[in-house]
Amino acid sequence: MAVAEESHFGRAAARLGIAQPPLSQRIRRLERELGVRLFERTSRRVTITEAGTLLLGEARDLLARSESFLATARRIRDGETGLLRAALSPDLSGETVAALLAAFRERHAGLELELHELTTAEQLAGFAAHDLDVGLIHHPCDVTGLELGPVLRRELGVLLPRSAPPAALPEVPLAALAGHDLILFPRAHAPAVYDDLLTTCARHGYTPPAVRHGQGASFVRGLVLSSGAVAPAPRDTRLAPGGGRHDPTDGAGGGKDALVWRPLAGAPLAWRHSVAWPKGRGDAAVGAFADAAAHALRGTAEATAEPAARPLHLRPASEFWL
Structure with a gap:
């Protein structure tokens, strides 16, 4: 797999942390065992053959299964068979x-x-x-x-006071938030996400006068209600003190809550998640x-x-x- 991806024995050997001659010998041994030629070799380049291309996907799957097998073995060795952190x-x-x-x-x-x-x-x-x-x-x-x-991707709308002029819009352009402070999570929690979000706001015409920091839902709600600031939030954000959520189909904002959620025009902001290990x-x-x-x-x-x-x-x- 390394030789196929690098198209060069020297680079593949360096990536694998071994010398080039043993790597060449192992490839030749593998070709003999499989009965097919995996690479065409010249003095300057290594090119994968059609047979090698067909087998490469299988090789990747085999390595992935091998890594999973070894990870499970490590759990057994470390006494963690019944625990996932x-x-x-x-x-x-x-x-x-x-x-x-x-x-x-x-x-x-x-x-x-x-x-x-x-x-x-x-x-x-x-x-x-x-x-x-x-x-x-x-x-x-x-x-x-x-x-x-x-x-x-979870698209973000905006939490804002019902009294704010953009709250009357069915969809809020980012530029319409000009003049409102922005509430974000502390930058240390996810620096690149923080900067990416501010960059997107600026490119869509919204540079907040100040950025206030908050993470808990009740704290953010208090900042929005007391200071007229706005906060990006996904549609499933809870709004009301009793745990209710704003119904975005209610054009007037719905209920007696002083805080409303509105989608952003063009959906420029989003949380992007993935599971990692x-x-x-x-x-x-x-x-x-x-x-x-x-x-x-x-x-x-x-x-x-x-x-x-x-x-x-x-x-x-x-x-x-x-």
Whole structure:
């Protein structure tokens, strides 16, 4: 697989951490065992044959299954056969968390799930410290050393006071929020996501006079009501003190709540999630968690597959682009 991807024995050997002659010998031995020629070799280039191309997909699947087998063996060796250490981002609704847990238990009723509420930055640190097996992260972020499930998109609208002029609009252009402060999660929780969001706002004509920081739903609600600030939020955000949600089909805002949610014109902002785990550590339990998370996000948070191949990290990793 390395030789096919590099088209060069020297580069493939360096990537694998071995010398070039042993690699060439192993490829020749593999060709003899399989009875097919995998590569055409010249003095300058290595080209995969048609037979090699047909077998490459099978080789990738075989390696993936091997890594899953080894990850399960490590769990047995470390005494963790009955435990999966997982994390979810704090912005998920209770319904989404409950749906995820229910779907996971259907697949792995006998496995203990140690679930944590962690920001993307905290999850990345947990992966690096080998304290976390799997998590649901926000993009963009540094995904070095991680494997990822499908990227899912949750479109963001805006929470704003009912008295604010943009609240009268069925859809709010970002530029219409000019003059309102913006409430965001603390930047340290997901620096690249924070910068990407501010960049998108600026490119659509909205540069907030100030950015206020808040994470908890009640705290954010208080900031919006007391200061006239606005906050990006997905459609499933709870609004009312009693736990009710705004019905976006109610054009006037609905109910007696002083806070309303409105979609953004053109849906320029979104949370982008995927399940992540350390490379080579994926096994059946991790796969079940990834499937359960995708099912829960689609069923309770209106998440959809990311339509465009946007980058999963910024270069530099955290930068406010204008």
